[in-house]
Amino acid sequence: MRSSYNIPAEHICVEQEIKRSRFVTDIAHAESKTDALAFIEMIKLQQPEARHHCWAYIAGHPDSSIERGCSDAGEPQGTAGKPMLNVLQHKNIGEIVVVVSRYFGGIKLGAGGLVRAYTSAVQQAVDALPLTRHIDTTDATLHAPFALESSLRRLLDKLGIEIKETIYRDDVAFHIAVESIKAEELEEAITNSSHGTASLTFSDP
Known part of the structure; x- marks a missing residue:
């Protein structure tokens, strides 16, 4: 197992609009499960008007951490949290937490559309995320x-x-x-x- 791996260097926020729904993605460093859950609660307070606050985290080594979790936060089961966590796992980044706050625009996306939207939101954020190394x-x-x-x-x-x-x-x-x-x-x-x-x-x- 690798003794060093990439972790977020800072907290960033990116936004995209899909069929009138706004997806605001906050992504940051979370060394522990406690840190990850605290960040999620902070974003909920900062984005109180969002209909959903879907999230995922890997609070440790990207290959072996058992401290990982995700939530659809009211979206249809399997359409948000799991796709978000899948993006993080494939990027091999550890100690990371992401929250996607969705502002509903009046047009339903369907299950497939939601999976694509949440996947895209996290992918866009990870691609813009400055990284550093944990050793x-x-x-x-x-x-x-x-x-x-x-x-x-x-x-x-x-x-x-x-x-x-x-x-x-x-x-x-x-x-x-x-x-x-x-x-x-x-x-x-x-x-x-x-x-x-x-x-x-x-x-x-």
């Missing part, structure tokens, strides 16, 4: 003799690992955050460069 990391502490401080700093810099804190006591201790997928590579590199005199301890089990 899964684990905290670790690297203990080493003082004589190896400079060489280990160069090694960590080469591997793109940030030193969060340095503590000097009986030895030098680097507190670092390691991308999960690089953990084994880092352990091997430290063992080889220090000839076994440096040790790496991960905070997470």
